[in-house]
Amino acid sequence: MKKFYTLLLVLFITNSTLAQSCLPEGIEFITQSQIDNFQNNYPGCTEIEGNVLIRGAGPDSLNGLSVLTHIGGELTIEDNSFLTSLNGLDNLTSVGGNLIIDNNDEFTNLSGLDNLTSVGGSLQISGSLSLTSLTGLEKLTTIGGSLQIGGMSGEYNHNLTSIASLSGLISIGGSLIIIQNYSLSSLSGLDNITVIPGHLDITASSLTNLAGLDNLTSVGLHLEITGNDDLTSFAGLNNLKSVGHDMHISGIALTSLSGLENLTSVGRRCFIGHSYYMTDLSGLDNLTSIGGLLSIFSNSGLISLAGLNNLTSIGGRLVIHDNFVLTSLSGLDNIDAGTFNELFISENASLSECEVLSICNFLTNPIDTVVINDNAAGCNSQEEVEEACPAGIGDNNNIINHITIYPTPSSSQITVELSETPHKKTIISFFSISGQELISQELVDSKTEIDISDLHTGIYIVKVWNDKQVMVRKVIKQ
Numbered sequence: 001m002k003k004f005y006t007l008l009l010v011l012f013i014t015n016s017t018l019a020q021s022c023l024p025e026g027i028e029f030i031t032q033s034q035i036d037n038f039q040n041n042y043p044g045c046t047e048i049e050g051n052v053l054i055r056g057a058g059p060d061s062l063n064g065l066s067v068l069t070h071i072g073g074e075l076t077i078e079d080n081s082f083l084t085s086l087n088g089l090d091n092l093t094s095v096g097g098n099l100i101i102d103n104n105d106e107f108t109n110l111s112g113l114d115n116l117t118s119v120g121g122s123l124q125i126s127g128s129l130s131l132t133s134l135t136g137l138e139k140l141t142t143i144g145g146s147l148q149i150g151g152m153s154g155e156y157n158h159n160l161t162s163i164a165s166l167s168g169l170i171s172i173g174g175s176l177i178i179i180q181n182y183s184l185s186s187l188s189g190l191d192n193i194t195v196i197p198g199h200l201d202i203t204a205s206s207l208t209n210l211a212g213l214d215n216l217t218s219v220g221l222h223l224e225i226t227g228n229d230d231l232t233s234f235a236g237l238n239n240l241k242s243v244g245h246d247m248h249i250s251g252i253a254l255t256s257l258s259g260l261e262n263l264t265s266v267g268r269r270c271f272i273g274h275s276y277y278m279t280d281l282s283g284l285d286n287l288t289s290i291g292g293l294l295s296i297f298s299n300s301g302l303i304s305l306a307g308l309n310n311l312t313s314i315g316g317r318l319v320i321h322d323n324f325v326l327t328s329l330s331g332l333d334n335i336d337a338g339t340f341n342e343l344f345i346s347e348n349a350s351l352s353e354c355e356v357l358s359i360c361n362f363l364t365n366p367i368d369t370v371v372i373n374d375n376a377a378g379c380n381s382q383e384e385v386e387e388a389c390p391a392g393i394g395d396n397n398n399i400i401n402h403i404t405i406y407p408t409p410s411s412s413q414i415t416v417e418l419s420e421t422p423h424k425k426t427i428i429s430f431f432s433i434s435g436q437e438l439i440s441q442e443l444v445d446s447k448t449e450i451d452i453s454d455l456h457t458g459i460y461i462v463k464v465w466n467d468k469q470v471m472v473r474k475v476i477k478q
Helices: 002-018 032-036 357-364 382-388
Strands: 020-022 027-029 045-048 052-056 075-080 099-102 123-126 147-149 176-181 200-205 223-228 247-252 269-273 293-297 317-321 342-346 370-373 403-406 413-418 426-431 437-443 447-451 458-465 470-477
Touching: 027 032, 342 357, 357 382, 370 382, 437 447
Parallel strands: 020 045, 027 052, 052 075, 075 099, 099 123, 123 147, 147 176, 176 200, 200 223, 223 247, 247 269, 269 293, 293 317, 317 342, 342 370
Antiparallel strands: 403 413, 413 447, 426 437, 426 458, 458 470
16 A cells, blocks of 8 residues: 555656646747757746747757647747748647747648647737648637737738638637738638627638638627628628628629628728729618718729618718719618718719708708718709708608607606607617517507517617608617
């Protein structure tokens, strides 16, 4: 029995020696001898607590680091002229901080990271001219920060054709940035990502569609898809429902925005511009609200705004600028004039029909700036548009413009008051933030009480409309 306990003690001491942490201040490897002598200089060290930097013309092999299982800080592998692979890091399972792989000309893949399962910070891969795939990252499941492929240094991943080795990745804690990977033709490998809390930025690639993002439902901050000359479809974003801040789409070869059919809200600003082949905005058919700005600019092939017919709310400015062949603003009819405060319609050479309901209602009582100029006759000034608007728009008997909904917040009932008893069929509907209609009924009296006790606590969009007017408000259920 004494021998048995002695053996256990020896095993415990041996394991403690084999698995110990060191170097809380971190370490730099800039020569091959530093790497080769690591195990002699730091015997038993398998976990480096601080940052690790591997850089320069010295290292050509990482085999001396084969005992490492964890790096607590940041791992940076950059500017290595002779290092051809990451073999030697085969036992590394986690990096606590950022993992930066930048400007390593000889890497063709990332073999050597085959057992890496998590990166606590961001993963950034750029400037590797020979890199063709991300082979080696098959076991990576979580990235605590952002995933950035390309766009960090003066040289990008020009020959990267596949990111399929990321197929085990299930979570990104920050942004997804894929920028200036000119040979990348597929996003396959991102299929398990459902939420991007930060930005989604896809710029300068050879992508023809966005397949690989098929399970993505929300982008927390900005969605930016620009400068992808081969992109012919947004297929792959079919399940995207919301963008928290800005959506910026420009420099694409699409004829429409097909693939965005489930998008219902953009939290702040929406820019659609410099898309020379786009003829209409179909694909945005379920978009109901934009929080701050809608700007449609410099789309030289845009014939129609069809696709925006269900848009009812803009929180700030409406800009229609430099769309050469656009002839009519039809498609903007259902925007509640009370939800935007500035209007800019300029330099649309063929635009002659601006007298849609939303514009006419806004011009009866503009809140802030109105600029209408350098369009075709009929829409060349505010006066021309007002003259073309139907008689009666903006009259005091326009009951939907004189509506009160109270109290908000409320836990059980709200009251809807119109300026008079409706003389035409007027409907009120309640929608969830995701666009689902929950309550709908006709308003037949000037004052109506509506039971909302069955709704869950939260914010709801209220839409009131008849055949001439549309009004949108928000209410809060306690």
